[in-house]
Amino acid sequence: MSSGSPPSVPARVAGERYRALTREPGHRSIVVIDQRRLPHTHVLLTIDDAEVAAEAIRSMVVRGAPLIGAVGAYGLALALDRDASDGALSAAHAMLDATRPTAVNLRWALDRVRALVAALPVGARADAAWQEADAIYAEDVAINAALGGHGLELLRELAAAGHDPLNVMTHCNAGALATCGFGTATAPLFLAHALGIPLHVWVSETRPRMQGANLTAWELRQHGIPHTLVVDSASGLLMRRGDVDVVIVGADRVAANGDVCNKIGTYDKALAARDNDVPLWVALPSPTIDWTLDTGDRIPIEARAADEVLRIAGRADDGSAARVAIATEGTAAMNFAFDVTPARLVSRYITERGVANDARSLHDLHRGGAQ
Amino acid sequence: MSSGSPPSVPARVAGERYRALTREPGHRSIVVIDQRRLPHTHVLLTIDDAEVAAEAIRSMVVRGAPLIGAVGAYGLALALDRDASDGALSAAHAMLDATRPTAVNLRWALDRVRALVAALPVGARADAAWQEADAIYAEDVAINAALGGHGLELLRELAAAGHDPLNVMTHCNAGALATCGFGTATAPLFLAHALGIPLHVWVSETRPRMQGANLTAWELRQHGIPHTLVVDSASGLLMRRGDVDVVIVGADRVAANGDVCNKIGTYDKALAARDNDVPLWVALPSPTIDWTLDTGDRIPIEARAADEVLRIAGRADDGSAARVAIATEGTAAMNFAFDVTPARLVSRYITERGVANDARSLHDLHRGGAQ
Numbered sequence: 001m002s003s004g005s006p007p008s009v010p011a012r013v014a015g016e017r018y019r020a021l022t023r024e025p026g027h028r029s030i031v032v033i034d035q036r037r038l039p040h041t042h043v044l045l046t047i048d049d050a051e052v053a054a055e056a057i058r059s060m061v062v063r064g065a066p067l068i069g070a071v072g073a074y075g076l077a078l079a080l081d082r083d084a085s086d087g088a089l090s091a092a093h094a095m096l097d098a099t100r101p102t103a104v105n106l107r108w109a110l111d112r113v114r115a116l117v118a119a120l121p122v123g124a125r126a127d128a129a130w131q132e133a134d135a136i137y138a139e140d141v142a143i144n145a146a147l148g149g150h151g152l153e154l155l156r157e158l159a160a161a162g163h164d165p166l167n168v169m170t171h172c173n174a175g176a177l178a179t180c181g182f183g184t185a186t187a188p189l190f191l192a193h194a195l196g197i198p199l200h201v202w203v204s205e206t207r208p209r210m211q212g213a214n215l216t217a218w219e220l221r222q223h224g225i226p227h228t229l230v231v232d233s234a235s236g237l238l239m240r241r242g243d244v245d246v247v248i249v250g251a252d253r254v255a256a257n258g259d260v261c262n263k264i265g266t267y268d269k270a271l272a273a274r275d276n277d278v279p280l281w282v283a284l285p286s287p288t289i290d291w292t293l294d295t296g297d298r299i300p301i302e303a304r305a306a307d308e309v310l311r312i313a314g315r316a317d318d319g320s321a322a323r324v325a326i327a328t329e330g331t332a333a334m335n336f337a338f339d340v341t342p343a344r345l346v347s348r349y350i351t352e353r354g355v356a357n358d359a360r361s362l363h364d365l366h367r368g369g370a371q
Numbered sequence: 372m373s374s375g376s377p378p379s380v381p382a383r384v385a386g387e388r389y390r391a392l393t394r395e396p397g398h399r400s401i402v403v404i405d406q407r408r409l410p411h412t413h414v415l416l417t418i419d420d421a422e423v424a425a426e427a428i429r430s431m432v433v434r435g436a437p438l439i440g441a442v443g444a445y446g447l448a449l450a451l452d453r454d455a456s457d458g459a460l461s462a463a464h465a466m467l468d469a470t471r472p473t474a475v476n477l478r479w480a481l482d483r484v485r486a487l488v489a490a491l492p493v494g495a496r497a498d499a500a501w502q503e504a505d506a507i508y509a510e511d512v513a514i515n516a517a518l519g520g521h522g523l524e525l526l527r528e529l530a531a532a533g534h535d536p537l538n539v540m541t542h543c544n545a546g547a548l549a550t551c552g553f554g555t556a557t558a559p560l561f562l563a564h565a566l567g568i569p570l571h572v573w574v575s576e577t578r579p580r581m582q583g584a585n586l587t588a589w590e591l592r593q594h595g596i597p598h599t600l601v602v603d604s605a606s607g608l609l610m611r612r613g614d615v616d617v618v619i620v621g622a623d624r625v626a627a628n629g630d631v632c633n634k635i636g637t638y639d640k641a642l643a644a645r646d647n648d649v650p651l652w653v654a655l656p657s658p659t660i661d662w663t664l665d666t667g668d669r670i671p672i673e674a675r676a677a678d679e680v681l682r683i684a685g686r687a688d689d690g691s692a693a694r695v696a697i698a699t700e701g702t703a704a705m706n707f708a709f710d711v712t713p714a715r716l717v718s719r720y721i722t723e724r725g726v727a728n729d730a731r732s733l734h735d736l737h738r739g740g741a742q
Binding site: 207230233236238310312313316 | 600702707709
């Protein structure tokens with residue numbers, strides 16, 4: 001696949017296809033949706049500088065493990081446009097890598113571009129970096145499609161078991177906005193809905209930044225998939241009531257033992273799922289697997305600003321953007337962005353290569369001889 | 372104990388004692404803090420009419436199982452001031468009882484006042500109702516103190532095991548604002564802190580209405596107890612990190628089998644506690660136990676307005692009261708206010724009569740012969 005012409009994806013805004021990240025063919029810049037403004041305002045930002053790319057990742061203009069991997073790769077290409085020396089390559093890699101510590105896709109994408117261009121003459125590096133970033137982008141689109149197909153088969157089986165509609169719970173956003181294509185955890189949902197399998201999605205709002213309420217609910221609405229927003233802590237009750245048939249989440253990093261690092265609250269949902277015999281499926285592109293870590297307990301958990309807990313952004317009654325403080329000024333808050341779900345709580349790993357039931361079969365699928 | 376002179380409680384606002392509910396001696400009205408406005412504004416409301424009392428409970432001006440029991444009892448007294456006939460008694464009981472379905476204390480208090488006054492001549496009913504409401508109030512203050520003492524002993528044991536500080540996690544608000552005294556789940560904390568036991572409290576914000584952020588954090592600050600606010604779904608991670616020594620929660624209704632109905636999210640915390648060998652203590656006054664229900668699955672779960680999920684109230688940057696919408700207009704939301712934690716996940720029940728390890732010993736403590 002080449003840049004600028006990825007395969008068609010079903011994501012839409014008001015009937016139009018949209019993409020979290022686009023590159024106009026021939027331009028040395030990328031355009032992203034400012035996800036901090038969704039769902040209330042649809043603003044596009046042009047990124048034409050490595051430092052702007054870094055800031056976009058840091059401030060969560062773009063988020064989602066696969067998407068920040070691609071933006072990081074383009075950020076490195078932008079840096080090399082300005083200065084392709086060894087020193088500049090190293091400095092730009094370090095700057096971009098430091099923006100967010102938990103998702104491994106960012107590091108993976110940066111390492112991949114750097115490894116390719118470091119072997120080239122300085123004058124050939126920038127073009128090669130753009131090409132490699134385009135390849136990462138196109139591969140992610142393809143990964144989403146393949147992963148969605150494997151997840152679709154699992155959903156079909158569940159629907160055939162008599163769930164009508166199939167009640168799916170998601171957390172955070174692992175949709176089109178988290179990737180270059182149409183998502184990881186939501187990819188099977190979009191496909192199932194397009195094929196007429198009746199679905200209803202419980203959208204967990206995902207405090208503190210509300211990616212469930214702001215992004216996932218918005219994406220599902222674009223597709224016309226019935227959904228209901230709930231607070232994060234409603235998951236236990238809903239599962240106990242029998243209102244959830246399956247929980248599907250994405251991942252920011254998966255350790256070699258199958259432990260899953262994902263948005264804070266995933267572990268709580270995994271526990272509720274296990275206590276109520278609800279399957280938990282983790283959808284992950286293979287670059288999300290960190291084979292160098294033997295256990296999820298070694299994954300660095302990003303602690304973000306307390307202000308994200310203390311103030312909530314949204315739309316005021318008059319339609320303007322606003323934020324409200326929820327506690328007394330000066331209240332201390334802790335804001336870990338991710339948690340780790342032990343492998344024992346995961347029912348299925350869905351990747352672009354197929355479905356694995358445990359860490360061993362995940363390993364065989366990706367590193368075994370028979371690929 | 373008589374009305375107007377309950378024992379001293381340690382709750383304070385800016386150095387002054389405060390109370391969620393007060394009755395000026397001799398007045399036929401009560402004064403409550405409007406808890407919807409906390410922590411940003413401290414507004415007192417006078418309730419001098421049964422319908423105002425009902426609306427205060429319904430709209431959560433007052434909340435917390437013990438407190439709404441007392442306000443309900445006073446509401447019935449106010450109704451009888453106007454009309455003490457059998458028909459009026461029955462109508463007022465029904466109106467007040469319908470305000471909130473889950474907590475059993477409200478029904479318990481209303482039944483208690485009605486049973487007492489129904490046997491009296493119409494002309495004597497109102498005074499008797501006021502007296503009985505005062506008694507319910509005073510008993511709740513005494514219950515808080517006794518329950519706090521029993522919880523304190525448990526905290527002492529835990530502190531003696533080498534936790535310094537003792538890291539306690541709470542959910543919602545089971546503090547002075549939920550009761551007539553100084554709280555249920557927080558009562559042991561206030562006592563322990565006053566005695567110099569080093570504490571740190573993880574305050575779970577408690578979406579959708581943010582009682583943790585708005586009320587519990589505010590109460591802890593009044594007492595100078597170190598605390599940190601976290602989103603509800605951080606509980607699993609914090610316990611997995613070993614940062615929580617005990618989880619203490621209140622209860623809105625406890626079934627005869629020991630199942631605990633409490634604020635939505637309690638069950639999720641109970642699961643995280645069990646998975647990480649963290650004890651879960653439930654603090655409950657005995658009127659919270661519903662001996663007529665064999666299982667918690669039969670407790671009616673209140674579903675409140677979707678708007679509480681979709682819009683968040685707080686303080687704007689300019690200091691004014693404001694609210695923000697977190698999802699696209701028209702998004703469907705479900706808002707169950709409570710969940711049920713199975714008895715198997717509860718480590719200790721703390722009541723005013725002592726500490727029980729399971730439903731059987733809870734029964735023996737309250738209905739056994741050997742008091």
